[in-house]
Amino acid sequence: MTVLCLVELDGGGVADVSLRALTFARALAAESSSGGVAAVVFGPADAVPAAELSAYGVADAYAVESPQLTGYAPLAWARALAGLADELSATAVAAAGTDHGSEVMAHLGSITGLPVAANCAAAGRNAAGTLQLVRHRWAGSLLEDCVLEASRALLTVAVDAVAPAVAEAPVATSVQAYQPALEEADLRVRAVESAERSAGASLATARVVVGGGRGVGGPEGFGVLEDLAGLLGGVVGVSRVVTSEGWRPHKQQVGQTGTRISPELYLACGISGAIQHMAGCLSAKHIVAVNTDPDAPIISHADYAVIGDLNEVIPALVAAIRARDGS
Amino acid sequence: MEILVCVKRVPMVGGKIVVTADGQDVDTRMSGFTVSPHEECAVEEAVRLVERHGGSVTVLTLGPPAAADQLRDMLALGASRAVLLETDGREWGPIATAEAIVAAVRSRADLLDGEAPGAPGCPYDLLLFGNEAADTGDYQVGVRVAHALGLPCVTGIKNLEVTVGASGQARREYGGSEEIFDLRLPAVISVKEGINLPRYPSLPGRLRAKRAAIERSVPEWHPEGLRKERLRVPAGETKGAQILGTGADAVPALVALLDDLGVLS
Numbered sequence: 001m002t003v004l005c006l007v008e009l010d011g012g013g014v015a016d017v018s019l020r021a022l023t024f025a026r027a028l029a030a031e032s033s034s035g036g037v038a039a040v041v042f043g044p045a046d047a048v049p050a051a052e053l054s055a056y057g058v059a060d061a062y063a064v065e066s067p068q069l070t071g072y073a074p075l076a077w078a079r080a081l082a083g084l085a086d087e088l089s090a091t092a093v094a095a096a097g098t099d100h101g102s103e104v105m106a107h108l109g110s111i112t113g114l115p116v117a118a119n120c121a122a123a124g125r126n127a128a129g130t131l132q133l134v135r136h137r138w139a140g141s142l143l144e145d146c147v148l149e150a151s152r153a154l155l156t157v158a159v160d161a162v163a164p165a166v167a168e169a170p171v172a173t174s175v176q177a178y179q180p181a182l183e184e185a186d187l188r189v190r191a192v193e194s195a196e197r198s199a200g201a202s203l204a205t206a207r208v209v210v211g212g213g214r215g216v217g218g219p220e221g222f223g224v225l226e227d228l229a230g231l232l233g234g235v236v237g238v239s240r241v242v243t244s245e246g247w248r249p250h251k252q253q254v255g256q257t258g259t260r261i262s263p264e265l266y267l268a269c270g271i272s273g274a275i276q277h278m279a280g281c282l283s284a285k286h287i288v289a290v291n292t293d294p295d296a297p298i299i300s301h302a303d304y305a306v307i308g309d310l311n312e313v314i315p316a317l318v319a320a321i322r323a324r325d326g327s
Numbered sequence: 328m329e330i331l332v333c334v335k336r337v338p339m340v341g342g343k344i345v346v347t348a349d350g351q352d353v354d355t356r357m358s359g360f361t362v363s364p365h366e367e368c369a370v371e372e373a374v375r376l377v378e379r380h381g382g383s384v385t386v387l388t389l390g391p392p393a394a395a396d397q398l399r400d401m402l403a404l405g406a407s408r409a410v411l412l413e414t415d416g417r418e419w420g421p422i423a424t425a426e427a428i429v430a431a432v433r434s435r436a437d438l439l440d441g442e443a444p445g446a447p448g449c450p451y452d453l454l455l456f457g458n459e460a461a462d463t464g465d466y467q468v469g470v471r472v473a474h475a476l477g478l479p480c481v482t483g484i485k486n487l488e489v490t491v492g493a494s495g496q497a498r499r500e501y502g503g504s505e506e507i508f509d510l511r512l513p514a515v516i517s518v519k520e521g522i523n524l525p526r527y528p529s530l531p532g533r534l535r536a537k538r539a540a541i542e543r544s545v546p547e548w549h550p551e552g553l554r555k556e557r558l559r560v561p562a563g564e565t566k567g568a569q570i571l572g573t574g575a576d577a578v579p580a581l582v583a584l585l586d587d588l589g590v591l592s
Contacts, residue, residue: 145557232591244524257364306571
């Protein structure tokens with residue numbers, strides 16, 4: 001069985017989320033003895049990162065090239081995947097559960113009338129040979145065991161569920177160009193990429209995030225968190241209640257409906273730790289909570305905690321760090 | 328400008344999710360229900376568009392009879408019509424949900440004597456969805472509806488500008504930059520929280536919502552190829568935090584910890 005995997009690029013290499021999707025796809029393909037992973041990259045053949053794909057066990061890579069296909073066009077991408085999946089008789093098509101991956105798979109599901117299992121964390125075959133899946137609900141706060149019966153399994157892979165792992169041994173990767181059969185309507189919706197870089201990205205990649213929640217008390221309380229973030233070379237992130245109250249802009253929100261962060265240190269101040277918030281910060285290496293309530297859910301998720309009012313603790317911490325730096 | 332917004336009733340969960348004994352649902356006995364966050368923003372966006380361009384907002388949900396509460400919440404925000412596709416409480420998959428929505432849209436076209444604006448069979452200029460439901464996160468109902476109605480579709484939208492009866496431009500963030508989509512209306516657009524900050528319902532809005540009629544119909548459920556077996560809470564990584572201290576007295580320990588973690592310069 002061939003598992004076809006949509007591979008997104010990031011700065012010339014395979015995007016981290018797609019390395020995870022490839023790892024998932026390889027495990028799924030290994031369920032049968034004749035299994036293999038084929039990768040699909042949108043762009044010219046010479047832009048395909050063949051060495052990385054080789055390390056991840058991809059024998060066949062397809063570079064989708066078309067003069068009509070200049071930027072991201074979700075329906076056209078889905079049409080290309082559908083065509084390739086048919087040519088290869090793929091038993092499954094997988095993509096990372098990103099905005100692009102999820103959207104393209106939804107179009108593929110619509111074109112084919114097949115179900116799409118979104119945000120999968122694990123896949124295998126049960127005794128009856130049916131595809132048995134674990135998928136994320138509530139952004140990973142809840143798991144669903146489910147079965148998928150379909151002539152072709154369409155799956156997205158939850159972005160933080162599978163750690164990227166190279167294959168036991170690299171395989172030789174052959175790169176072939178694939179020209180999809182597209183119609184005008186397939187190109188009706190396409191993206192133009194703006195030259196501006198969006199500001200939201202800094203939160204996702206920050207090494208230190210200082211979080212503020214309801215306990216901050218109001219918009220005026222964030223100055224000291226900004227000061228602390230500055231001293232630690234980090235940025236401020238906030239909980240949903242803070243953005244819903246209009247205290248801070250949404251682009252600073254950490255959580256299921258905001259940004260997912262994975263810093264070395266997440267210092268969560270006055271944040272209770274609702275599951276929707278935790279879904280966005282559980283990839284943090286270290287979580288330190290400052291909270292007045294020793295029974296707040298965040299305390300059970302944290303590595304370290306200070307029980308106390310952040311409005312007392314954080315100014316004292318800022319003063320202590322400044323005194324230390326000044327000495 | 329006629330806008331349809333599709334919303335979903337989801338459990339209001341806080342610090343912890345509890346699953347019912349049969350493993351089929353989230354236990355909501357200690358919580359309530361709400362509208363998925365992205366969708367509340369979709370309703371707010373629709374109300375703002377109608378305030379600017381005229382027209383009306385219809386809000387639709389597929390759910391149990393009690394989902395009328397969520398429709399009334401959305402009427403209080405400024406929607407003027409509410410449609411409940413009533414279920415017996417069991418979970419519907421995205422394919423069946425999309426089919427029921429498409430049937431509801433088409434039935435509205437009949438009311439318009441075939442004089443539908445925009446694409447044939449589509450009585451709305453805009454169909455708004457939340458990008459994905461907070462609970463199931465399927466990310467596909469809007470796309471499936473768009474395909475069935477032959478409409479263009481964009482998802483994940485954080486910024487929307489439209490001109491009545493003509494075109495729209497939708498923007499979203501992706502990979503650190505912004506993607507811009509130009510669209511002809513009618514179109515299906517799914518939005519994300521952050522596109523706006525939903526208003527608090529006004530008192531007159533709430534009173535109007537309380538009295539408003541809700542149109543009901545009962546679509547037929549059908550099974551899908553993806554079948555839920557059971558729900559479970561992931562084996563908790565309850566770390567049991569090491570308590571560094573209480574109040575400002577904990578600051579020296581906190582500084583030492585930050586130093587250990589290498590985040591102090």
